[in-house]
Amino acid sequence: MKKIFLYILAGSLCFSACKKDDVIDYYVEPEDINVQNNYDIQAIKKFMDENYLDAQGNIKAFSATDTADDNEKKLSDLDYKTLPSGTIYIMRNGAQPSTTDAQPITEKSVIKIMGRGYSYLATDNNGSVVFTAKSAFLNTIDGITLPLVDPMYFYVKQSVLDAATTDAAKQRSYYEIAGFKEALQIFSGFNDLPSETSYNLQGVIIVPSKAAFARNAHYQYLGQSYRNKSFVFNFQIYGSKTRPAGQD
Known part of the structure; x- marks a missing residue:
């Protein structure tokens, strides 16, 4: 009986120890914003190492048990580019419009976007920096399958800025995601x-x-705070048009 109790106790301790590794401590905002920026860099690298693009261009996480994705390329092995802002983009081969069909996307374009977008918080989880707090920001693929037209996080109309009642809300940066x-x-x-x-x-x-x-x-957006949040967009632009006069 004593041995059985010891086995149960040992098993409980092992379970607790294993479980603790999966628990993310309560997020404490770093006083130095450069620390958060460094967290973002590390979490993005980890994300790119752990995900790939499927046949339709969807971001998928590598499976630890299914060998079907063993030959897929990590996002970090694709031809990605990093802009001065730190924003990373991947232009998928074979999925771009033809030269005769392509429509330019300019600063004021009216875009029609299909895809998914998520916000993440980069945190230090027991010495390993990871993306946590995943939250849907855009999803026109699962459920409602209609492209989103003219989102404010790409371009906010001047009429919205003019109607704002605070100094902060009169700025484009209040609405637009600059890196996107x-x-x-x-x-x-x-x-x-x-x-x-x-x-x-x-x-x-x-x-x-x-x-x-x-x-x-x-x-x-969606009633959420995006303080310290990074974003991942996985998308297709169904249309891009010049903004009509009077709608800027």
Whole structure:
């Protein structure tokens, strides 16, 4: 009986120890914003090492048990580019519009975007920096399958700024995700694909918090705070048009 009790106790301690490794301590915002920026860099690298793109361009996590993805390339092994802001983009081969179909994406374009976007918080989890607090920001693939037209986080209309009642809300940076906007203009949009067209995602944009809202006042999309949050967008631009006069 004594041995059985000892085995149970040992098993309980082992379970507790193993479980503790998976528990993420309560997030404490680093006093120095450079520490958070460094967390972002490390978490993004880990994310890119642990994920790949499937046949439709969806970001997928490598499986620890299924060998079907063993020959897939990590995001970090693809031809990714890093912009001065720290924003990373991947332009997927074979998924871009033809030269005759391509529509430029400019600073004021009206875009029609299909895809998924998530926000993440980079934290130090017992010495390992990882993305946590994953939260949906954009999803036009699962559930509602209609592209989103003219999101404010790409371009906010002047009328919105003019109607704002605080100094912070009168600034474009209050609404727009600068790194996303910067990187998306490197891509081209398709020529107004019908909304029911099956998606073939063009690529990925990863925005560290310093190129998003950092610790500044911002519009709380979906009622959430994005302080210190990084973003990952996995998308296809179904259309990009010149903004009509009077709608800027």
